[in-house]
Amino acid sequence: MMDQSIKFDLDLIKRYDKSGPRYTSYPTALELHEGFGELQYHQHIVKSNAAGGPLSLYFHIPFCDTVCFYCACNKIVTKNRVHAVPYLENLCKEIAMQGVLFDKHRTVNQLHWGGGTPTFLSYEQMKQLMETTRQHFNLLDDDSGEYSIEVDPRETNDLTIAQLRELGFNRISLGLQDFDPEVQKAVNRLQSQEQTFAVLEAARKEGFRSTNIDLIYGLPLQTEQTFARTLDEVLAYAPDRFSIFNYAHMPSRFKTQRQINEVDLPTPAVKLEILQMVGKKLTDAGYVFIGMDHFAKPDDELAVAQRQGKLYRNFQGYSTHSDCDLVGLGVTAIGRVGDAYVQNFKELDQYDAAISQGRLPVFRGVELDADDKLRRGVITQLICHFDLSFHKIEREFNIVFADYFATEMENLHIMQDDGLLSLTANGIKVKPAGRLLIRNICMVFDKYLAQQQQQFSKVI
Structure with missing residues (x-):
């Protein structure tokens, strides 16, 4: 059975309480x-x-x-x-x-x-x-x-x-x-x-x-x-x-x-x-x-x-x-089709104008590149299951995890020292104290985060 417990560590939460995405998608x-x-x-x-x-x-x-x-x-x-x-x-x-x-x-x-x-x-x-x-x-x-x-x-x-x-x-x-x-x-x-x-x-x-x-x-x-x-x-x-x-x-x-x-x-x-x-x-x-x-x-x-x-x-x-x-259907709706995210117009008049002209009301979107799909795979696995197999990611994306994510691994070692997770040669396991802070762990792998930090809510 999977351990689904959580541990409330007030000191950790205070130190890691900063703004970050909710990762309903990656890229956001x-x-x-x-x-x-x-x-x-x-x-x-x-x-x-x-x-x-x-x-x-x-x-x-x-x-x-x-x-x-x-x-x-x-x-x-x-x-x-x-x-x-x-x-x-x-x-x-x-x-x-x-x-x-x-x-x-x-x-x-x-x-x-x-x-x-x-x-x-x-x-x-x-x-x-x-x-x-x-x-x-x-x-x-x-x-x-x-x-x-x-x-x-x-x-x-x-x-x-x-x-x-x-x-x-x-x-x-x-x-x-x-x-x-x-x-x-x-x-x-x-x-x-x-x-x-x-x-x-x-x-x-x-x-x-x-x-x-x-x-x-x-x-x-x-x-x-x-x-x-x-x-x-x-x-x-x-x-x-x-x-x-x-x-x-x-x-x-x-x-x-x-x-x-x-x-x-x-x-x-x-x-x-x-x-x-x-x-x-x-x-x-x-x-x-x-x-x-x-x-x-x-x-x-x-x-x-x-x-x-x-x-x-x-x-x-x-x-x-x-x-x-x-x-996604309707004003402002977001979908994910293949390797792309797509969003409809946010304003009702723009949505109405597109439909009236017989056009799909597509406002904007993004096509994921190979790096996006790799990082999405890592973040999704962590945020859903609190663990990550390096071998599985390496096999699926044809990379050497420790080499590709060398910088990220340095930050993960800090989180390991703080008791959020454990790192082995095989992968990452999020500890009960790290589960409430899973957004922080995922943020390590987000290459877009630096320029967007001010757009997100606090993680706690």
Whole structure:
């Protein structure tokens, strides 16, 4: 059995607490550029079809009824549901344009609706979107795929959950963040326990195979005690997974965060107390640390995939489908097709203009070179499995690891001295004290990091 324990070393965390990427991709999205356009995307789709294999689809639904002050997502805040109509029309047109480019024999093993708030759409609209997708892509009919959706419990009820299950969704993620009423007021997200747990129970009743709860630590007015109460309340309902994110306060980049009173934010010391409490409570409750703020029950697919060495990481986080090319659909959506990442336009008017002209709404992208693919392989293995076989990398990429990464090995020796990892002639094993700092270990292999450091949030 794989050791999935974590060790909270306050001194190490303080010394290594600096800004860095979350590595949902390597290179990160900051390396995407406008020199990569629709023509290059077409070329990579041709290569992807030649290689074959299943697909993953991501749909971005940007609408929200109210604004949460902490949010860093690309969203459109409106109470007018009519605004979704032209967007949905454009999204269906994009599905048709993208669908014709991909081999119809390629099954869609993974599908995800994110946002925003996907359930901002009516049932009729959601049904139209799924039917259009099924018309142009090869969706599975036997419920064996990983078809997931993010929901806001304030926008969801028993009927909605039954409808989502009918549409083919079998995994669900519920946004919560915190139950404390003062914290909820401070971030403009008022949400009751009754709303939240009614949705969770309805999802179980309808046969959703995995339930996830999203929480955020580091929000204004949070303390270790208040967040512990929220965690205890959620643990009583035992969701299959937890995503517990560190709030990154970057008001210069995200305008909505300017409405947060900075003096109310917990100090770094308090955030560390919360993090330590979270790790202990969840592991004591039987959850395993997947990595990067994620915990899961031992029998959950993520935990099983990690133990089997099959875990992967993409733009939606941890995944069990490393074999899938990812097609991003909708405004600002990012995909990974073949050896390229591609992103749609971020602004709604630009997205609309491209679709109206019959063009794919490609805004920017990047083609990975041999070094990128090598470093991606190293980082993915470390961030998903906490160990790395030099021989496996050498065989796959035809290099001598110690020679190619001579400079990086010097930094790894320092981390070994600090107790984050152990180095042998065969590879790297991340120790329990290093697992919370896995981003730091991955950063050693990131050749782009120096010029981009200021763009990222703190690792803890």
